Amino acid sequence: MGEGPETFDLDAYFRRIGYDGPRAPTLETLSALHLLHPLAIPFENLDPLMHRPVRLDLAGLQEKLVRSRRGGYCFEHNRVFMAALDALGFSVSGLGARVLWGRADDAITPRSHMLLRVEMPEGTYLADVGFGGLTLTAPLRLEAGCEQRTPHETFRLEHEGGMWRLRAKVGEEWRSLFRFGLEEQLDVDYEVTSYFTSTNPGSPFRRTLAVARPAREGRRTLQNRRFRFRRSDGSEDVRELTSAADIETVLREAFGIDVPDSAAFAAALRREAII
Numbered sequence: 001m002g003e004g005p006e007t008f009d010l011d012a013y014f015r016r017i018g019y020d021g022p023r024a025p026t027l028e029t030l031s032a033l034h035l036l037h038p039l040a041i042p043f044e045n046l047d048p049l050m051h052r053p054v055r056l057d058l059a060g061l062q063e064k065l066v067r068s069r070r071g072g073y074c075f076e077h078n079r080v081f082m083a084a085l086d087a088l089g090f091s092v093s094g095l096g097a098r099v100l101w102g103r104a105d106d107a108i109t110p111r112s113h114m115l116l117r118v119e120m121p122e123g124t125y126l127a128d129v130g131f132g133g134l135t136l137t138a139p140l141r142l143e144a145g146c147e148q149r150t151p152h153e154t155f156r157l158e159h160e161g162g163m164w165r166l167r168a169k170v171g172e173e174w175r176s177l178f179r180f181g182l183e184e185q186l187d188v189d190y191e192v193t194s195y196f197t198s199t200n201p202g203s204p205f206r207r208t209l210a211v212a213r214p215a216r217e218g219r220r221t222l223q224n225r226r227f228r229f230r231r232s233d234g235s236e237d238v239r240e241l242t243s244a245a246d247i248e249t250v251l252r253e254a255f256g257i258d259v260p261d262s263a264a265f266a267a268a269l270r271r272e273a274i275i
Helices: 010-017 027-040 058-067 074-088 187-199 244-255 262-271
Strands: 091-099 111-120 123-127 147-149 154-160 163-170 173-180 210-215 218-223 226-231 236-240
Touching (some): 010 027, 010 074, 027 074, 027 111, 058 074, 074 091, 074 111, 074 187, 111 173, 210 244, 226 244, 244 262
Antiparallel strands (some): 091 111, 091 173, 111 123, 154 163, 210 218, 218 226
């Protein structure tokens, strides 16, 4: 990492996400990009699952997420999004969060998630295009207590003892996604955390397959063999996949992912008893 915005191919990024709008650093531009990025670039953890290195240098990220039919996890997504916003002239910095999704509200978890702080004339906003099955599809104003609707879910920020908590309304229940502070995180912080996340034998990213991509009409997720499409009206289709070939087909057709090595991917699925 550490490369400047001049090394970021903004035109290639815009082609990847299908954006051809204004380039002024406005809230309208931020909102448009924040929707199109996750619609185009999936969340996925194929590299950690296959025991391949996760690169966070800007050249490697552009090759993987922008030029190839691949996605990544939070550090990859938000590092690319940060570079794009920086190139457009936004005032953007990185933050770190402690994930609470699927855990108790008072759980003590490591700071293992990356999100972004964007300073706008309208106020401070949060951007996060890399939280898997509940990835934001719009920026959120850093304001406690108010419900903020996005093209998908409704979210709410809470301020508690110097920390912030993000909740999402899932059905009729408000569920915590993560807790975070406003201390700026640097490239080296993300390098250390990403390395631990992608190489530690106990990391879920090494042991399970997790893929997600929102669509205009809902969200698609793949958790190991279970492929789920949940529509905005609450209805859903669920299918259990039975082979590596079936999973690879779903990755390509539903998520737009080209598996980099079919044999190694199938071997990883067998190693973790996913198939």
